Amino acid sequence: MFTPAFAQAVGGAAGGPTDLIVQLIPFALILVIMYFLIMRPQQKRAREHADLIKNVRRGDSVVTSGGLIGKVTKVVDDAEVELEIAPNVRVRVVRSLITDVRSKGEPVKEQA
Template sequence: MFTSAFAQAAGGPQGAPGDMLLQLVPFALILVIMYFLIIRPQQKRAKDHADLVKNMRRGDSVVTNGGLIGKITRVVDENEIELEIAPNVRVRVARGMITDVRSKSEPVKDQA
């Protein structure tokens, strides 16, 4: 007698499949909110940074991840650039370490 009453109260084996779906709705809602608040903005930021790094040219003024501000003097290869951080002081920097392009310039033409 008592076991049947408890089984009915807990939703026992006669529980409807809709009850289980109703319990999963809050978890699905949390996942959707997490996607729009965390994952999507991070993907957009990564895409913007990749475009920024890809479009750097000689003559642009840039800021590195370490805080150095310099002017691109040469593009070494697809992964490195050369920055002039002071007169006659040049350093090689990985492209991925560029945080911001402060000023875009017209492409500098190579002198013969």
């Protein structure tokens, strides 16, 4: 009759905790590389974008995620701004949709 053959560890005994650590080192190294190449730059971009939209004020020329380029005429509240995209054409836009501030303008003076 045939007896099944199984692969056995070299040395007879189980590898022990050091073999497990040696096997996990490449996975830990991959996680560290992923953190520095992917996650950390993404967090930095998110912080920069949050600062960018937080500091938008009247007179700034901005670009929205939809591709509209306009000038901020009014900051409605913490969530919205009003853009002038053409003479006498104003739209309200959610702040988080602003992707770029092209030029910082001086704030428009209030008229009495």
